[in-house]
Amino acid sequence: MATGLFSGSSAKKRLVDAPIEDQISEIRDEIASLAKLLSQRGAEASKDVRAKAAEATKDVRAKAHDARDQAEAGLHDLIENGEALFAELRGHYAATEKQVRHTVRKHPVATLGAAAALGLLVAALIRR
Numbered sequence: 001m002a003t004g005l006f007s008g009s010s011a012k013k014r015l016v017d018a019p020i021e022d023q024i025s026e027i028r029d030e031i032a033s034l035a036k037l038l039s040q041r042g043a044e045a046s047k048d049v050r051a052k053a054a055e056a057t058k059d060v061r062a063k064a065h066d067a068r069d070q071a072e073a074g075l076h077d078l079i080e081n082g083e084a085l086f087a088e089l090r091g092h093y094a095a096t097e098k099q100v101r102h103t104v105r106k107h108p109v110a111t112l113g114a115a116a117a118l119g120l121l122v123a124a125l126i127r128r
Contacts, residue, residue: 104111
């Protein structure tokens with residue numbers, strides 16, 4: 001059973017009857033005991049905080065790694081889609097080029113007239 005300052009009424013009676021030096025000594029012992037207890041609790045809390053911080057750091061690193069993997073996968077998909085779109089555009093351009101060549105060969109006079117009309121239109125717009 002503790003015989004300190006915070007122990008109960010019997011300790012208070014004993015402190016009143018004891019000489020002042022003994023009371024001061026007992027109070028010092030109680031303060032030292034309280035400081036030791038606070039130090040132990042502080043050390044335990046510090047360990048808990050460090051453990052939780054380490055765990056949180058692991059979680060953040062795992063999430064960052066997952067986000068990076070998802071970004072890389074998305075980038076690869078984007079590159080593949082871009083290459084497919086570029087190939088498709090190249091095919092459309094080639095087909096349009098063939099069609100224009102065919103039309104020019106089939107109707108050379110109409111093509112020259114259309115080109116002249118377009119030239120006159122551009123010249124009229126530039127003059128303004």
